[in-house]
Each structure stands twice: as structure tokens, then as C-alpha cells.
Amino acid sequence: MITALKNILHSSLHLFYPHTCDGCGSDLLSSKELLCGQCIFNLPNTFFADSAGNQVEKIFTGRLGIKAAYSQLYFNKGALVQQLIHQLKYKGNREIGIYLGKLMGQALLNNERFGHIDFLVPLPLFAAKEHQRGYNQATVLCNGISEVLHVPVSKGNVERRRFTQTQTRKHRTERWENVADSFIINNPAALEGKHLLLVDDVVTTGATLDACGNMMLQVPGTTLSIATLACAGK
Numbered sequence: 001m002i003t004a005l006k007n008i009l010h011s012s013l014h015l016f017y018p019h020t021c022d023g024c025g026s027d028l029l030s031s032k033e034l035l036c037g038q039c040i041f042n043l044p045n046t047f048f049a050d051s052a053g054n055q056v057e058k059i060f061t062g063r064l065g066i067k068a069a070y071s072q073l074y075f076n077k078g079a080l081v082q083q084l085i086h087q088l089k090y091k092g093n094r095e096i097g098i099y100l101g102k103l104m105g106q107a108l109l110n111n112e113r114f115g116h117i118d119f120l121v122p123l124p125l126f127a128a129k130e131h132q133r134g135y136n137q138a139t140v141l142c143n144g145i146s147e148v149l150h151v152p153v154s155k156g157n158v159e160r161r162r163f164t165q166t167q168t169r170k171h172r173t174e175r176w177e178n179v180a181d182s183f184i185i186n187n188p189a190a191l192e193g194k195h196l197l198l199v200d201d202v203v204t205t206g207a208t209l210d211a212c213g214n215m216m217l218q219v220p221g222t223t224l225s226i227a228t229l230a231c232a233g234k
Contacts, residue, residue, distance in 0.1 A: 044074040071231035101144015118194035119154040193221035
């Protein structure tokens with residue numbers, strides 16, 4: 001009798017307050033899940049974490065002295081990953097960011113190329129932009145990664161000191177000029193001699209990560225790796 005009542009209550013709640021997939025909107029999923037089985041199956045994994053000389057590492061060749069770099073997923077306009085990133089950045093959906101960060105953490109767990117990371121460093125937003133959004137999406141991803149790797153997130157040591165316009169519609173040269181001298185290190189001693197994993201949501205030309213990473217490498221003894229949730233699709 002009690003089980004039957006619970007089932008009726010659950011069905012009623014689902015009718016009036018449906019729990020839907022953050023990817024496709026389907027309601028065919030458990031109340032504890034964020035993505036349905038179909039969307040999980042369709043996540044376009046790159047498998048770059050295990051591949052030296054991958055597409056993301058080539059972006060930084062000759063520009064930034066990194067130990068390793070990778071992206072978890074391929075990004076294509078109008079596809080699933082764009083929908084999930086939109087949920088994270090513009091719809092206040094931090095839960096999906098934690099979920100995706102955990103996927104990244106699982107790819108890095110016991111991975112020799114990314115071994116012995118001391119701090120996760122979210123690519124900083126300009127303070128006014130972060131205040132407007134309410135959070136930094138890169139920090140949310142870091143929090144998810146941290147839950148898996150048990151590596152602390154470095155907050156406040158790397159700062160974006162000036163506002164930069166969106167990079168989306170800029171050409172390669174304009175992107176470089178837009179972010180030049182945008183970052184500062186507030187507490188170099190805290191990062192000295194550490195292996196730092198710089199984290200962001202999407203990498204395209206890599207101009208912003210490059211500008212931030214080069215500033216971080218000015219701290220004596222630092223080693224730098226890069227992880228992003230997504231990169232341009234095939």
C-alpha cells in the first residue's frame with residue numbers, strides 16, 4: 001500500500017514538475033540523472049587525454065610551453081555539447097557543469113600525461129562579468145574535476161585585470177590583441193614550483209588560454225597543462 005502511494009505521488013510530481021534531460025529535453029530519465037541514456041551515448045568524446053600531439057596540443061605548439069593539453073568533447077554548432085555549454089553559461093545550470101567536470105576528472109584520473117597536478121586553475125573571468133553571471137563556468141568545471149582527482153582549486157591567484165570583448169566573431173589576430181596583457185598573478189609564491197592545470201570550457205584559437213598560460217609560466221618553477229571541456233568538432 002505504501003509503495004503504491006509513493007508511486008502515485010512520484011507520478012503526480014512528474015506530471016506537474018517534469019524532470020527532463022538537460023541535453024534533449026526528454027523526460028525518460030531517472031530523477032537523479034541530468035542526461036538521458038541517449039544523450040550520454042551521443043556525447044562526442046575526443047579521447048585526447050591519452051593522445052600526445054593531439055589536436056588541442058597542436059594549437060599551442062611553439063606558443064606556450066605546456067606539458068600536456070586535451071579537450072573532453074567535440075563542439076559542433078547546434079549539437080548536444082553546445083546545448084550543454086549554453087545551459088552552464090547562460091541558464092545558471094551549475095549541476096551540468098559539475099557533471100561534465102567529473103567526466104573530465106575521470107579522463108585525467110591515473111593518467112600519466114597529466115600526473116601530479118598540484119592545483120586546478122579556472123581561466124578567470126573579468127570580475128564584473130563574473131558578478132553579472134553569478135559564477136565562473138570554468139570554476140564550476142574545476143569543482144567537478146576536483147571531486148574526482150581530489151586536487152584543490154586555486155582561486156584568486158590568477159586574475160583577469162581588464163574587460164575583454166567576446167572572442168566569438170573576431171579573427172585570429174584580433175583575438176590575440178583583445179586579450180594581450182589581460183592577466184596578472186596575485187600570489188606568485190602560492191604557485192611557485194607547482195604543476196598547474198588551466199581549465200576552460202571551449203578552446204578555439206587558444207588566444208585567451210595562451211595569454212593566461214604565459215603569465216602563469218612566469219612564476220618560477222611552474223609546469224603548465226591545459227584541459228578544456230570542448231574543442232572544435234571534426
